Amino acid sequence: MTDFDAKSRNGGRLMWFAAWLSLLALLVLGFDGWLERQYNPNSELRALSVDGKAEVVLQRNRAGHYVAPGLINGQPVQFLVDTGATRISVPEPLAQRLGLRAGFATRVTTANGMATVYDTQLDEVRLGAILIRNVPGNINPGMPGDMVLLGMSFMKDLELVQRGETLTLRLH
Missing domain, CATH: 2.40.70.10 (Acid Proteases)
Structure with a gap:
């Protein structure tokens, strides 16, 4: 395996890791918003x-x-x-x-x-x-x-x- 192939494989793994991390962050933010709406469904009161x-x-x-x-x-x-x-x-x-x-x-x-x-x-x-x-x-x-x-x-x-x-x- 060449040095270029090893760098390419490591770059691909890094991209997968970043994608999974981004997905996890989006899930956490979405779940946090859902929990907040369950606790306080009145967070935006209208006059x-x-x-x-x-x-x-x-x-x-x-x-x-x-x-x-x-x-x-x-x-x-x-x-x-x-x-x-x-x-x-x-x-x-x-x-x-x-x-x-x-x-x-x-x-x-x-x-x-x-x-x-x-x-x-x-x-x-x-x-x-x-x-x-x-x-x-x-x-x-x-x-x-x-x-x-x-x-x-x-x-x-x-x-x-x-x-x-x-x-x-x-x-x-």
Whole structure:
């Protein structure tokens, strides 16, 4: 075998390796997008207005939760709709990045038991077309991750209608 044949064979193997690597990368990216859509089918909310009232329609994710992007004081966050939460609850590391100020400490009962949280005031909270100002919230030091619990301090002025796999929130 000549030196040219060996180089040609090595070049061919390198091309096959690159092709397989590219295919693997495309599969990983496609699967990652599919997983994200399963976790958050509401990643792109559209502004809706029905009869002049702001409205958001959320799709339930695979786990049965309603997850959606939103804004707190103009900064992007991920919300988890939690009708069992009295207030919006923000994990402490996220609250620091958002520039929220911690107020008085309060003991609350959570799904994980008793916790100490700190009162805060959110100037603006937006979910799709729905914008509510001066919303009471809590900063929760024991809450992991960056997911914000969207509690009743936001939803108290909304009409909530759940049908099948959708939850419609409409501003009164």
